[in-house]
Amino acid sequence: MYPAPFNYHRPGSLDEAVGLLAELGDTAKPLAGGQSLIPILKLRMDEPSDLVDIARLPGLHFARSEGGAIRIGALATHANIGRSPLVEDIPILGDCANGIADAQVRARGTIGGSVSSADPSADWPTLLCTLDAEIVCRGSNGSRNVPMRDFIRDSYTTVLGQAELVTEIRFKVPPANSGGAYIGYKKSAPAYPTASAGVQLTLADGNVCQQVRLALGASGPRPVTSEEAENLLRGKTLTQALLEQAAEAIVEVSDPPSDSRGTAGFKRAILHSLFVKAAHRAMERAGGSRIVGRHEYV
Numbered sequence: 298m299y300p301a302p303f304n305y306h307r308p309g310s311l312d313e314a315v316g317l318l319a320e321l322g323d324t325a326k327p328l329a330g331g332q333s334l335i336p337i338l339k340l341r342m343d344e345p346s347d348l349v350d351i352a353r354l355p356g357l358h359f360a361r362s363e364g365g366a367i368r369i370g371a372l373a374t375h376a377n378i379g380r381s382p383l384v385e386d387i388p389i390l391g392d393c394a395n396g397i398a399d400a401q402v403r404a405r406g407t408i409g410g411s412v413s414s415a416d417p418s419a420d421w422p423t424l425l426c427t428l429d430a431e432i433v434c435r436g437s438n439g440s441r442n443v444p445m446r447d448f449i450r451d452s453y454t455t456v457l458g459q460a461e462l463v464t465e466i467r468f469k470v471p472p473a474n475s476g477g478a479y480i481g482y483k484k485s486a487p488a489y490p491t492a493s494a495g496v497q498l499t500l501a502d503g504n505v506c507q508q509v510r511l512a513l514g515a516s517g518p519r520p521v522t523s524e525e526a527e528n529l530l531r532g533k534t535l536t537q538a539l540l541e542q543a544a545e546a547i548v549e550v551s552d553p554p555s556d557s558r559g560t561a562g563f564k565r566a567i568l569h570s571l572f573v574k575a576a577h578r579a580m581e582r583a584g585g586s587r588i589v590g591r592h593e594y595v
């Protein structure tokens with residue numbers, strides 16, 4: 298099906314893009330990589346009057362480490378991030394970026410588009426919760442930083458105002474002896490995960506957990522986090538029994554829907570095992586192992 302007719306705009310700067318969105322009102326939409334929005338338009342699930350194409354705006358395609366922080370521009374594609382030197386030191390980024398869909402989608406889809414879509418199955422929002430990332434948003438009144446954990450309010454709903462754009466994702470460089478892992482359970486490569494789990498931790502001698510952040514994806518309307526599960530691990534020597542206990546605590550607060558990809562009970566079982574597996578991989582990476590991340594396939 299063809300999309301309904303729309304007016305197309307290609308602003309030359311961020312200021313112009315934000316100004317246009319404000320002027321055009323709430324029937325206008327930004328267009329980045331188009332990998333989520335164009336299928337929605339073709340299915341006529343949305344019929345915006347105007348598309349403001351931001352894909353070529355200058356200065357938003359970077360992915361770099363700067364002054365103790367990682368800064369990723371909203372227009373960095375999944376492929377840009379997966380191939381960036383950041384993946385060497387923060388391998389959980391590679392698990393996510395290189396595991397999204399296929400090469401075509403990774404070449405065009407952007408991290409800013411992924412967090413803004415707030416698809417409950419999307420990989421970046423879950424992953425970014427484990428890194429305590431902040432989303433930098435820019436509107437006509439200036440910029441504000443929103444923690445990833447507060448950015449998504451509900452399925453497909455964020456805190457973004459109508460004329461507000463995501464411009465950057467930021468988080469602190471993880472300290473020494475840190476490691477993370479993100480694993481999705483997928484039917485095939487170009488499919489969203491049925492369930493996913495991310496673990497980012499910092500270890501002291503003897504596998505003592507100094508810091509930890511956990512998140513589950515495709516497990517409810519927004520990424521699932523659990524301070525209770527994190528508190529079970531923080532300050533303790535990580536054992537299989539403790540990881541199983543933390544898995545139970547975080548899966549307990551998940552709410553995966555029963556759908557064509559599986560029943561809620563099936564997904565909870567998958568989430569439990571993905572979580573434990575991701576925790577082991579994160580521990581090995583914190584210990585210096587250079588394990589290449591892979592999703593689990595049906």
Ligand SMILES: Cc1cc2nc3c(=O)[nH]c(=O)nc-3n(C[C@H](O)[C@H](O)[C@H](O)COP(=O)(O)OP(=O)(O)OC[C@H]3O[C@@H](n4cnc5c(N)ncnc54)[C@H](O)[C@@H]3O)c2cc1C
Nearest residue numbers: 329330331332333334398406407409410413419420463489
């Ligand atoms: C076949 C297929 C398989 C896929 N599989 C996966 C998968 O396994 N995992 C996964 O995570 N994703 C998957 N995706 C989605 C893909 O990652 C998209 O690239 C991403 O969700 C949206 O990014 P985009 O740049 O294409 O955004 P667009 O499609 O251009 O925009 C998406 C939405 O976000 C808004 N928007 C875009 N950029 C901004 C911004 N900077 N500020 C504010 N609003 C903005 C748009 O207005 C629109 O509402 C898949 C897509 C396809 C087509």
